[in-house]
Each structure stands twice: as C-alpha cells, then as structure tokens.
Amino acid sequence: MKTLPQIIKWLNASPSPFHVVENLKEELLRLGFSELKEKKAFVLEKGGKYFVTRNHSSLIAVALPKEDETAPFKVVAAHTDSPTFKLKPNPVIKKGNTLQINVEPYGGMIMSTWLDRPLGIAGRVFVKKKGKPEEKLVQIDKNLLQIPNVCIHFNRDVNDGYKWNPAVDLIPLFGQEKDDFDFLSYLQKECKIDGEILSHDLFLVNRDKAEKVGLHEEFLSSPKLDDLGCLYSVLLGYGDSVNEKAINVFAAFDNEEVGSLTKQGADSTFLKDVLHRINLALGGNEETFSQRVAGGFLLSADNAHANHPNHPELSDATTHVEMNRGIVLKYNANQKYTSDAESAAYLKSLASSAKVEIQEFTNRSDLKGGSTLGNLSNAQVSFSSCDIGLPQLAMHSANELCGVKDFEAMRKLIAAFYND
Numbered sequence: 001m002k003t004l005p006q007i008i009k010w011l012n013a014s015p016s017p018f019h020v021v022e023n024l025k026e027e028l029l030r031l032g033f034s035e036l037k038e039k040k041a042f043v044l045e046k047g048g049k050y051f052v053t054r055n056h057s058s059l060i061a062v063a064l065p066k067e068d069e070t071a072p073f074k075v076v077a078a079h080t081d082s083p084t085f086k087l088k089p090n091p092v093i094k095k096g097n098t099l100q101i102n103v104e105p106y107g108g109m110i111m112s113t114w115l116d117r118p119l120g121i122a123g124r125v126f127v128k129k130k131g132k133p134e135e136k137l138v139q140i141d142k143n144l145l146q147i148p149n150v151c152i153h154f155n156r157d158v159n160d161g162y163k164w165n166p167a168v169d170l171i172p173l174f175g176q177e178k179d180d181f182d183f184l185s186y187l188q189k190e191c192k193i194d195g196e197i198l199s200h201d202l203f204l205v206n207r208d209k210a211e212k213v214g215l216h217e218e219f220l221s222s223p224k225l226d227d228l229g230c231l232y233s234v235l236l237g238y239g240d241s242v243n244e245k246a247i248n249v250f251a252a253f254d255n256e257e258v259g260s261l262t263k264q265g266a267d268s269t270f271l272k273d274v275l276h277r278i279n280l281a282l283g284g285n286e287e288t289f290s291q292r293v294a295g296g297f298l299l300s301a302d303n304a305h306a307n308h309p310n311h312p313e314l315s316d317a318t319t320h321v322e323m324n325r326g327i328v329l330k331y332n333a334n335q336k337y338t339s340d341a342e343s344a345a346y347l348k349s350l351a352s353s354a355k356v357e358i359q360e361f362t363n364r365s366d367l368k369g370g371s372t373l374g375n376l377s378n379a380q381v382s383f384s385s386c387d388i389g390l391p392q393l394a395m396h397s398a399n400e401l402c403g404v405k406d407f408e409a410m411r412k413l414i415a416a417f418y419n420d
C-alpha cells in the first residue's frame, strides 16, 4: 500500500473520532485482527492479533508473539481527536426566519480559520431501538453551515488583533425557514435513521480535502494532520511489522485536545486495563506484567512544530526543524515530553539503522508548549518512552501543513520499532 495516497484517503474519510476508529477497525480486520469486547472475557491465542475499542472513539490493538512467557509490551500511541466545534443538545437558534446552530469549541483551535468556509456535520447519535439505545455514526457530507465574519466596515480593528468570542462570533449560519424547525427530525431524515434520536455527539467538519501544495507538491495541506497524519502513518508501520519477541501494541486515544481525562483518554485506565487483561489471558501474573512493562517501550506520536519561515524568532535558538527532513524527537526539561537521554539514545540508534532522519526539538524557554500523550499515559502504565511527531506548520488551524515525505519516514521508523 503506497503511503501518501492511503494517508490522503484516510484523512478525507475522518470527519470525527468515531469515523477514525471505524477506519482503524476496517484496516485491522483486513490485516487479520479480531475484535475483543471489554465486557466479555479476553480469550486469546498465542500469535493472535486483536483489538478493543472504548467509547467507539479510542482503540487499542495487540499483536502477540507465538512463544515467550514475558515478551515486553512495545507501544505506539497517537490521538484520534482534533480541535473543532461540538453541537449543543438542542442546537437551533431562530432569529426571524434565520436559523443558526449553537456550538461550543472543542479543544484549542485557531478560531479565525473556521470563519467564512463551508462546514458539514459528523459524529454519532443514539437511537431508540426496541426500548434500548443503539449507536449510529452519521455524517452530513454537504456544505451545510458557515460562520460569517462581520464585514470590515463594521469592525475596522479586525486586522489589529481581534478577540473572537465563541458565544457571539462563532455561531454558524444554518439556513432560512419560515415554519417551525426540528433539528432531530431533520437529522433523522437526512441520515436515513429509523427510530427516535435520543442523544448525539456531533461536530462541525471543515469541508476542505487533503491536497498537495507547493512548487514540487512537497507539502500536504489538510484538516486534522495533528494527529491523524501521525496516527495513520503509525497504523501503516504497524501493518508492516512482524515480531516474534514482543507484544506489539497500537493505541489510538480520544480527547487529547481536551486534556485526556476521560474514560477513553490517554490519562484513563484504558491502556493499563487492556495490557493487564492481555497478560492474564496469556497465563501471566503481576510479576510477568511488571517484567513486560519494564522491558517494554512507549512511543508517543503526536505532531511537532517545524520552524516557521515568517517567524524564525519563535523557534528555540538550537532548534531547526523542517518539513520533509524526517521525524521530530521532542524534549522538555519539565518532562511534558517524556524523552530522556536513555530513551533518545535508543530511538536515535533505531532510526539510524532504519535510515530515517531525526530532528531534535525543544521549545523556547519562555514559550509554553502543548501537552501530549506520553507523560499522561505514563502516569497509568510507566514505560521508558520518547515523544516523537511529524514536523508541521499551522497546528490547530482549520487546515494544517505537513511535508509529503515525512509520512513514509514515520511508517519506516514505526515498522523498525515494532520489528526491533
């Protein structure tokens, strides 16, 4: 499977974290994995490949070796969510004949980039079926909404640093309707849903597609490159790997953009629960679990900042990260990033054998970087670990920018990690 076309295909088919998990499931099933349910006993075969989901928005896959009583866990973690806007429960606002949809920001987006562009809606609904709620994924794949700017004539200071108020400036226009309008009936009809909708987790979707940009088409412009560019490159590397000496684990967590403190986030017990149950189902005990963790390793794969050519002063004096120049290894003295000398030495030697370039990143000491998955996940199960990512620009904009070559570099590095 060619890396870039596949990444583009998946990016364009990922309107919500629920759809991301569907894509992961489909690919893992194609690769011979079978689904386990958290509510049922884990019955495993040595050499088997399995995955389990939580909340339909996080997923953990494991590939087991045929032999080995204390094979270590080798984990790569990425995240399924990106900043967007979430629809409120009864979202319709009516002003005369004008309809708007009430939303609130999910995560820390660059707000201005969401204005004046066509938007769709996607996520999941729960429908009443035989007295029980049933989940359905939905997507209205249409130009349905737009958040209109106030014209410059009414807001002369807009180019002097305007502060967007999400409750005032960022409410999308939805349409015009003389009669009463019922959003749930509309959704039911539009998504061909049979049964009463009880509740929903719905998000606005930037309708732009992933597209190559540049003199030599050397960049990829797309919504959600953070972190789906990483996540899907990791998935390809996972699919390329075969290892008889480790339990290879691929973890995709939801809610990184809102602090990971949900039942399915990186700071939940999801990874710990699954790894414990895998160890027990393989006939292990507390002792073998501790050995598997101590001998294991975690790569936290979340995108990194390339040096911005318009603002070189924002990059640290010793950081020179460029797109299309390989994978970024992130460090932070306060351990927001988990890399230390020992884990970095391992990663660098691995990358060198795999012929993948590594670029090292630190934030300027007066700029606070974002948080990510590694240190939160490590609070639950403590591995030796590194924070890595694809170099990118415009993180948390509606459209972000990556180098087209780096997806392949990530795929190679991840395959080498799992195969090592």
Ligand code: ZN
Residues within 6 Å of the ligand: 079, 226, 227, 256, 302, 303
């Ligand atoms: Zn991220």
